[in-house]
Amino acid sequence: MAEILIIGGGVAGISAAVHARRAGREAVIFEAGERWGGLLDHFHVGGFRFDNAVHFAFSNNEHYRAVLEMTDYITHRPEPYNYEQGRWLKHPVQNNLYPLPAEEKVKAIKSFIERPDQSEDSNYRQWLNEQFGEVIAGRYPARYTEKYWTVPADSLSTDWIGSRLYRPSLEEVLFGAMTDRTPSTYYLPELFYPRRGGYRAFLDPLVEDLDLRTGKEVVRVNPVKKYVECRDGSREYYLHLVSSTPLPVLAGMIDGAPAVVGEQAAALWATSVALVSLGFSRPQKGGHLWFYIYDRDILPARAHAPSMKSPDNAPQGCSSLQFETYFSRQAPLKCSGEELIEHVLDAAEKMDVASRPDLAVADYRTLPYGNVVFDRGMVGRRDYVLDYVRSCGILPVGRFGEWDYLWADQSFLSGKQAETLPFVV
Ligand SMILES: Cc1cc2nc3c(=O)[nH]c(=O)nc-3n(C[C@H](O)[C@H](O)[C@H](O)COP(=O)(O)OP(=O)(O)OC[C@H]3O[C@@H](n4cnc5c(N)ncnc54)[C@H](O)[C@@H]3O)c2cc1C
Structure with missing residues (x-):
């Protein structure tokens, strides 16, 4: 029996566990993947490290700032x-x-x-x-x-x-x-990034003492008998359940959820992100930390330079770029991964930010959940489902648990709500 069972080992779930423990509670995290970190995790291709899309740290919140201060970081001026x-x-x-x-x-x-x-x-x-x-x-x-x-x-x-x-x-x-001598009016004055280890390094000090179990995907929740079932067939009883799994997915896992909840949940949707990550055997061409692309005939909306976030993200003398192409059930991706890599390489040469002969590695992968989409009426539908989930005694947290446009610091604060869960006697 878990006192506090947390679904998801992203920043929201980790924060929930940390704050529950600080409040004297016992917490366990079930993470579906083989690694923790969720969107804040990274991957390696050759000697290059890539985050899951552009990720910089920023926050006005004292609690998240305290987390950032535990790690040696680089400060960037935002000049997209x-x-x-x-x-x-x-x-x-x-x-x-x-x-x-x-x-x-x-x-x-x-x-x-x-x-x-x-x-x-x-x-x-x-x-x-x-x-x-x-x-x-x-x-x-x-x-x-x-x-x-x-x-x-x-x-x-x-x-x-x-x-x-x-x-x-x-x-x-x-x-x-x-004139081009304009002052920066970007809404954030400074951006932070770990000197070593990718964005996830900011979370390393938090997970050290946590009971975090990977490879545990929750597929069913019984809020009456208070247990979850995992894809591996195991069952775990709980006193409190915290969930950072995407809200429509959670709604579909709850035993006995009314049909109307299922209908409202099914109308919630998010974009997905196709990442093309490129490593080059030379230093950066162009030199933009990140940039937005408006041309309709170039599929990615945005790109950034991981090797400029920190030189630790690429082998010495090398550089890297990562391009984000968004798709969804409203606008499916119409090309294969290989085709997208070719398209991005053509676009990068056209924009004069990279040269094909310098290419050392290329990687394609997708993130199933990117941004929750605020189509008209979404907030009402989402709140209806959230009310139902809370009525089942489940605390929804994080960007997809709360189904909101949350930055990492806000997802962290969302998880912090776990410290207020009442003691059960
Ligand atoms: C393209 C993009 C760029 C961004 N850039 C920035 C940025 O620059 N700065 C910033 O502050 N924020 C940024 N964000 C937002 C930031 O990534 C999120 O706010 C934060 O990572 C969300 O954390 P989370 O824990 O709520 O969700 P996630 O990171 O998605 O974690 C949820 C975890 O739950 C696990 N899970 C899901 N379902 C189950 C299940 N059934 N059983 C067990 N485990 C499960 C998943 O595997 C995952 O590990 C960006 C987001 C995107 C998409």
Whole structure:
């Protein structure tokens, strides 16, 4: 019998176990995979290390900052770039239009000035028009949305935006159209990354004393008799259950869940990420830490340089890039892994960030869960399922357990809720 049984050994599950133990409780983590870390884990190809997609650490939260401080890290100034049809624009594009031809700048600025007033219940596309004007919205964030969220912007709500998109003043738009000497307006001032060991090294000090069992995939939950069953046929009873498994998956595992819960859960969906990871036998060409790609004929939405995050991620004198292509049940990937690698290599040469003759290793793999999609009405459906899960006495945590757009620090804080679970006598 486990006092607190936690499904999932990502940062949320690890945090749940750490905080439960600090509160004097006994906790065990069941992780389906052979390694812990979830999205914050990495893999090796040849002598190169790649995280599961771009991962930097940042947080205003004292608890997560304390975790970061336990590891030796590199501090990066965030200076992302944007690639569009042979041009590189500083980020964010809306106040860095400098490289565009004069006629295009005039159109963009005129449309910014004439942008519609903000309304209460805009969809994401309307919201973009209201912030940036039709021209900038259509050319940049709306097009990026189709690649990153895999659906048109007008099918999304605005529940997830927060501080993620910068809303410049007219002065900032004008200034950025006249000069490239613009100040950084990225919403995070600094980004942190372990000097050695990939992002997951930040979590190493936390897992040392935990009871973390890998290869234990939970496939069934009985909330009345309080046990879980694993794919290996084993059964474990619990007093409290914490789950970071994706919410729709959990809903489908609960014995006796009403059909309406299943229907609401089935309408929740997330994007998946196809990663193409490339190692090169030479130092970095171009030198952007990460960049966004707007061209429709280039499949990846985003790329980053693991070897710039830390030189420890590549053999000496070598460099690496990783490209993220998003797909979903609304927009399946239409090519094989090998074809995507070829496509990415062509695109990298076109963007002049890599040369084929320098290629040392190439890897293709997918992450089944990337971003939960905030299509319109999603929040209501999600909350309905969450209420049901909680009514079963299960604590949902993490990015996919809570079904929210959480960064790593927020997933960590989500897991921290396990410290409040009541004692059972
Ligand atoms: C492309 C991308 C880029 C990102 N970049 C950043 C960034 O730069 N900075 C940042 O702070 N955050 C970033 N994030 C967010 C960050 O990755 C997440 O917030 C965090 O890793 C989520 O942790 P988690 O524990 O909630 O989920 P996960 O990491 O998904 O962990 C869940 C774990 O549960 C296991 N599991 C699932 N089902 C079962 C089951 N039935 N039985 C047993 N085990 C199970 C899984 O194998 C997995 O290990 C990014 C996310 C993505 C997708």
